[in-house]
Amino acid sequence: MYRSHSCGELRAKDINTEVTLSGWVQKVRDKGFVVWVDLRDRYGITQLVFDEERTSAEVLEVARTLGREFVIQAKGKVIDRASKNPNMATGDIEVLVHTLNILNEAQLPPFTIEDETDGGDDLRMKYRYLDIRRNPIKEKLMFRSRVTMEVRNYLSGQGFIEVETPYLIKSTPEGARDFVVPSRMNEGEFYALPQSPQTFKQLLMVGGLDKYFQIVKCFRDEDLRADRQPEFTQIDCEMAFVEQEDILNVFEGLTKHLLKEIKGVEIGSFPRMTYDEAMRRYGNDKPDTRFGMEFAELNALAQQRDFNVFNSAELVVGIAVPGGAEYTRKEIDKLIDWVRRPQVGAKGMVYVKCNEDGSYKSSVDKFYTQEDLAAWAEATGAKAGDLICILSGETSATRSQLSALRMELAERLGLRKPDEFAPLWVVDFPLLELDEESGTYHAMHHPFTSPKPGQLELLETDPGAVRANAYDLVLNGNEIGGGSIRIHDSETQAIMFRHLGFSPEEAEAQFGFLMNAFRYGAPPHGGIAFGLDRLVAILGGQETIRDFIAFPKNNSGRDVMIDAPAPVDAAQLKELNLKLDMPS
Amino acid sequence: MYRSHSCGELRAKDINTEVTLSGWVQKVRDKGFVVWVDLRDRYGITQLVFDEERTSAEVLEVARTLGREFVIQAKGKVIDRASKNPNMATGDIEVLVHTLNILNEAQLPPFTIEDETDGGDDLRMKYRYLDIRRNPIKEKLMFRSRVTMEVRNYLSGQGFIEVETPYLIKSTPEGARDFVVPSRMNEGEFYALPQSPQTFKQLLMVGGLDKYFQIVKCFRDEDLRADRQPEFTQIDCEMAFVEQEDILNVFEGLTKHLLKEIKGVEIGSFPRMTYDEAMRRYGNDKPDTRFGMEFAELNALAQQRDFNVFNSAELVVGIAVPGGAEYTRKEIDKLIDWVRRPQVGAKGMVYVKCNEDGSYKSSVDKFYTQEDLAAWAEATGAKAGDLICILSGETSATRSQLSALRMELAERLGLRKPDEFAPLWVVDFPLLELDEESGTYHAMHHPFTSPKPGQLELLETDPGAVRANAYDLVLNGNEIGGGSIRIHDSETQAIMFRHLGFSPEEAEAQFGFLMNAFRYGAPPHGGIAFGLDRLVAILGGQETIRDFIAFPKNNSGRDVMIDAPAPVDAAQLKELNLKLDMPS
Incomplete structure (x- = not known):
């Protein structure tokens, strides 16, 4: 038996x-006649003591040789501690050791195993097993485990069945790029790894399982942006005989359960907002509603003077920045530079300082009167001491630019508080999205999403205007879940595929199994999927998702620790009937 | 709202x-003036009633058009049922319908949606979504969900943390063939899909997580035998600072918990048996101990006469078949044919009938006296009315043949009762297994398994004799779990790799990350993995695992429903830098 107690007990x-x-061994303090060793495990730290009076010379000698991260076993007696440490759970006691075994020695770790480490990101990833020994990372992994257990508790309690769907499936042309897996048993053919279990969960509804969930890995072979992983985890759910209202209720319940059990936060009914309203008020379909700074459209107020920039703009829109009147000219110039960065893309920014004396000072003073500016202040809700930031141009681009500015300023002003939670349902998403480049429409959610009742005909005349039975759950400015009521009859599904540019033959080849299933008595159904990585990170205080993943990949999709992916040998390629066309 | 109640409520x-x-719609009975419809959902069946007196003509008309598997919504009043059905949970009532909506029509299903269906295996797989509507399959999927929930409840209660390990990893040369995944971002390189999270869970132990589990998909690109899947699910567990005894205790606890919660069966301490003893007594390292028919080695009793077949055999071994003395000559001949099938491989079989009058009749009467045969009967435990079956030859082959016969006869005699549970720990497995063809040794469990204390030197002189800290949990003749105490120092791991034929360079290239991790303070650790598919099937009554998997693959690794794997297009291959060498 290696231990009778843990180090936290x-x-x-x-x-x-x-x-x-x-x-x-966390730490050794050798004071000559006495040696203290902090012994650490998952559960805590206990102080071991060895001294010349009470410890045998041999044991004391061994204790002196201990290095950081040595793995040891110590036997001894619990004694009262002279200088108690009230910050430690075990701070009242120490263990006077009489027997000491070194179970494994340790090289000096490449970074310190402390809450604040001196290891950089790459080094910590390469030695992830050492990084995990650090409290902040260990606790994040435990936190993730607790969240998933609570998700399962809640959904099981609601009658959901967890069903495993296959990982080796068929490649589909919709959505992101699939990872493919050559099949040795079926030459020239490939499996794909699922981007989501979407069609399978729909088949389970056709199969009468009524309430399905699964916490499941999904895969997307996309170029990786920061904090995005090629494999990610989804809480995937589907229900039969439901309308949108039923789904929102059940998963509002799940989210409340998590906030209460995990964070101790009780929240009433979640507010709801249409997609159009979210875009109008926040320029964003996942607005952070923990703070105000709502958009005010100023066209009517700003386009009656001689300022051509505004007059020629489709949209003139502003926000009030609390306390922003204090910004120096230099600070405001920097802000203007910020909105003009290519990542944001605004051409410029008009500002109005709301002075404490009730006067206004703006960058467009020669075009507008104090009364004009006062009207803008009223519209944006700006008070004395605030700064009004105004962007203008094409509606959708301008909204997105101002939304970026709003989020950036909120971040700088400390308004995005990690322990405050503002959930929001965004509903009535457009069914289709126009791809500006190709001029074709693609599904905003996915091709199985149903249009709002009665809007099927509108698809023919004004596809962009059709709204879907689709909804997102937004938490603190992040989409944590999204779903829809699905199409459940093969005729509507065929119409949908046609609008997405599939020929009937292509639709049949790719999704024949699903449309066929719909012909044998498919119930109305719908569902939702949560991004677990993001959800856990936000509940855990909105840090990067990477820390909550035991073995994440870097931005090249590479696991730096195990050096994957890696070349495979020629024999294996031959067996798979593959040739590599290596760059020469 | 689609429903106020379920159909089972x-x-x-x-x-x-x-x-x-x-x-x-499960069934429509149209009696002219009255129409009964059995309405089914996941929760049960409720009888709907429509009649000329109380139902409007239009609704009655629609009811008459309903076909099997139509999806409908019915509104009405619950009424007392004239002829109650005590076999139905809802058998006391029926619903007198006043409003009827057809939510979706259904084509005639290709097989009946009944407990006993007329659909063959292939058809049921092709229309798996219809198969799942059948009670036996639906209940198996629900059963699986319940088992996994209970596993999580137990392990969470014991302080285990569920950690997700990566699916896109690095190919390893040990074990079965890997599925590989070409990486687009890293040209010429491949990920592999994990055969198990073995090295990752060991790294988590190095990382101090102490108790890890995960219910996780694993992948093996093997030619498929019946009832084996290329993707399968494992309950994967690892603990630090443990000896074999600790692991056996925790997972005996898990198994007892499942038997109690799921099957209502309470079982005391699980018996333990060494690998050698299991081979000697049952010819098998996963013996079914629900019944006797133990092996009796008869060399000493059978090799003192003139029967050369026995005299020249390394092993003469028999079992007593209860009631087998009744077998006709023809039946016994068939049994002999059975053991001579290539799948079993025996050359022949000697038998002894233990007659009710105390006399013996054997196929070797001219070599052996009645006293000889009586001694065999005593050794095998055969009683009057039993049949002794005896095989002989090389020890390991003969044991395996007699084990096959024992299992076959037990099956025929109904001794393998699905509701009886006989768990057994098999311990002290050999560390290495000799590959007869190549003459080299490979790891019986895996290359991370530690030899028994003090046996490291024996590796140099007699590798086949070294025993491992490895154990299997056997339930009703199936290995449901297996694990080991791992090597936790890099020196021993290097010695092990050398014995498995790796050069130091190969070992470093493949497993350098693990051996490196061991140098930074690896704790003693060990674990176990359960095959969830098999475990669920056995708990559910030992049927084939396929029924417990929502979307299984057939023996060609193909999902017949979605027609995967499938070819991918040239553009995709080009992007992955792959060429296919199609057979011409």
Whole structure:
């Protein structure tokens, strides 16, 4: 038996007990006549003590040789600690060691195993097993485990069945790029790894399972942006005989359950907002509603003067920045530079300072009167001391630019508080999205999403105007879940595929199994999927998702620790009937 | 709202309640003036009634058009049922329908949606979504979900953390063939899909997580035998600071928990048996101990006469078949044919009938006296009325043949009772296994398994004799779990790789990350993995695993429903830098 207790367990009541502990050496303090060792395991730290009076010379000698991260087993007696440490759970006691075994030695770790480490990102990833020993990372992994357990508890309690769907499936042309897997048993053919279990969960509804969920890995072979992984985890759910209202209720319940059980936060009914309203008020379909700074459209107020920039703009829109009137000219110039960065893309920014004396000072003073500016202040809700930032141009681009500015300023002003939670349902998404480049429409959610009742005909005349039974759950400015009521009859599904540019033959070849299933009695159904990585990160305080993943990949899709992906040998390629066309 | 109640919910107390039900039409009985419809959903069946007196003509007309598996919504009043059906949970009531909506029509299903269907295996797989509507399959999927929930409940309660390990990893040369995934971002390189998360869970132990589990898909690109899947699910567990005894205790606890919660069966301490003993007593390292028929080695009793077949054999071994003395000559000949089939491989079989009058009749009467045969009967435990079956030859082949015969006869005799559970720990497995063809050793469990303490030197002189800290959990003749205490220092791991034929360079290239991790303070650790598919099937009554998998693959690794794997187009291959060398 390696241990009788964990390193986080012993208390004053255990004094005089004979114990065996195992763990890692966190720290050795050698004061000559006495040596203290902090022994660490997952559960905590316990102080071991060795001294010349009470410890045998041999054991004391071994204790002096211990290095950081050595794995040891210590046997001894729990004793009262002279200088108690109230910041440590085990701070009332220490263990006077009489037997010490080194279970494994350790080289000096490449970075310190402390809450604040000196290891950079790459080094920590390469030695992820050492990084995980650090409290902040260990706790994040435990936190993730707790979140998934609570998700399962809630959904099981609601009658959901967890069903495993296959990982080796068929490639589909819609959505992101698939990872493919050559099949040795079926030459020249490939499996694909699922981007989501979408069609399978719909088949389970056709199969009568009524309420399905699964916490499942999904895969997308996309070029990686920061903080995005080629494999990610989804809480995937589907229900039969439901309308949108039913889904929103069940998953509002799940989210409340998590906020309560995990964060101790109780929240009432989640507000709802249409996609159009979210775009109008926040320029964003996943607005952070923890703070105001709502958009005010100023066309009517700003286009009656001689300022051509505004007059020629499709949209003139502003926000009030609390306390922004204090910004220096230099700070405002920097802000203007910020909105003009290519990532944001605005041409410029008009500002109005709302002075404490009730006067206004703007960058367009020669075009507008104090009364004009006062009207803008009223529209944006700006008070004395605030700054109004105004962008103008094409509606959708301008909204997106101002939304970026709003989020950036909120971040700088500390308004995005990690322990405050503002959930929001965004509903009535457009069914289709126009791809500007190709001039064709593609599904905004996915091709199985149903249009709003009665809007099927509108597809023929004004596809962009059709709204879908689709909804997103937004938390603190992040989309944490999204779903829709699905099409459940093969005729509507065929119409949908046609509008997405599939020929009937292509639709049949790719999705024949699903449309066929719909012909044998498919119930009305719908569902939702949550991005677990993002959800966990936000619940855990909105840090990067990477820390909550045990073995993440870097931005090249590479696991730096195990050096994957890697070349495979010629024999294996031959067996798979593959040739590599290596760059020469 | 599609329904106020499920189809399994209404009882006599609900009489006079106005309800809305939705579901599938199981059956329509049209008696002219009255039409009964059995409406089915996941939760049960409720009888709907329409009659000329109380139902409007239009609704009655629609009811008459309903076909099997139509999806409908019915509104009406719960009424007392004239002829109650005590076999149905809802058999006291029926619903008198006043409003009927057809939500979706259905083509005639290709097989009947009944507990006993007329659909063959292939047809049921092709229309798996219809198969799942059948109670036996639906209940198996629900059963699987319940088992996994109970596994999680137990392990969470024991302090295990569920950690997701990556699916896109690096190919390893050990074990079965890997599925590989070409990487677009890293040209010429491939990920592999994991055969198990073995090295990752060991890294988590190095990382101090102490107790890890995961219910996880694993992948093996093997030619498929019946009832084996290229993707399968594992309950994967690892613990630090443990000896074999600790692991056996925790996972005996898990198994007891499942037997109790799922099957209502309470079982005491699980028996333990060494690998050598299991081979000697049952010819098998996963013996079914629900019944006797143990092996009796008869060399000493059978090799003192003139029967050369026995005299020249390394092993003469028999079992007693209860009631087998009744077998006719023809039946016994068939049994002999059975053991001589190539799949079994015996040359022949000697038998002894233990007659009710105390006499013996054998196929070797001219070599052996009645006293000889009586001694065999005593050794095998055969009683009057039993049949002794004896095989002989090289030890390991003969044991395996007799084991096959024992299992076959037990099956025929109904001794393998699906509701009886006989768990067994098999321990002290050999560390290495000799590959007869190549003359080289490979790891019996895997290359990370530690030899028994003090046996490292024996590796140099007699590798086949070294025993491992490895154990299997056997349930009813199936290995449901297997694991080991791992090597946790890089020196021992290097010695192990050398014995498995790796050069130091190969070992470093493949497993350098693990051996490196061991140098930074790896704790002693060990674990176990359960095959979830098999475990669920055995708990569910030992049927084929396929029924417990929502979307299984056939023996060609093909999902017949979605027609995967499938060819991918040239553009995709080009992007992946792959060429296919199609057979011409």
